[in-house]
Amino acid sequence: MPTYITLLSWTDHGARHSRDTAERAKAFGSAVQKLGAKLLSIHWTVGPYDLVAIIEAPDDETASAALLQLGEVGNVRSTTLRAFGPEEMERIIAKAAG
Template sequence: MPTYVTLLTWTDQGIQNYKDTAKRSKAFESAVQKLGAKLLSIYWTVGPYDLVAIVEAPDDETATAALLQLGGVGNVRTTSLRAYGQEEMERIIAKAAG
């Protein structure tokens, strides 16, 4: 399943409700599962991003739907990256090499 790395920053609403962040992560995990995806891990970070989430989803549409739901709640803004594992990258290189 494709992997997505999502960088999250808290909105004003999200930082005001920081005490609920662990509960919100569990709600996000449940919402992702209902869409057929999986939250592999979530990290709270120091620096330009407040959290990093690693999500597996069957396709880009499912990943985007999950992140739209997350952003729609109003606590975070997201930046998502499609990540490729070693086997996927080897297939990509083979395809590119012809």
């Protein structure tokens, strides 16, 4: 399944309710699972982003739907990156080589 790395920043609302962040993360994991994806891990970070989530989803549409649901709650803004593992990268390199 494709992997997505999501960089999350709290909104003002999310920061005001930071005590609920662990419970919100659990709820996000459940919501992602209902869509057929999986929250592999979530990390609270120091720096320009407040959290980093690693998600597996069957396709871009499913990953996008999960992140739209997350954004609708209003606690975070997200930037998502499609990540490629070693095997995927080998296939990409092979395609590029012709």
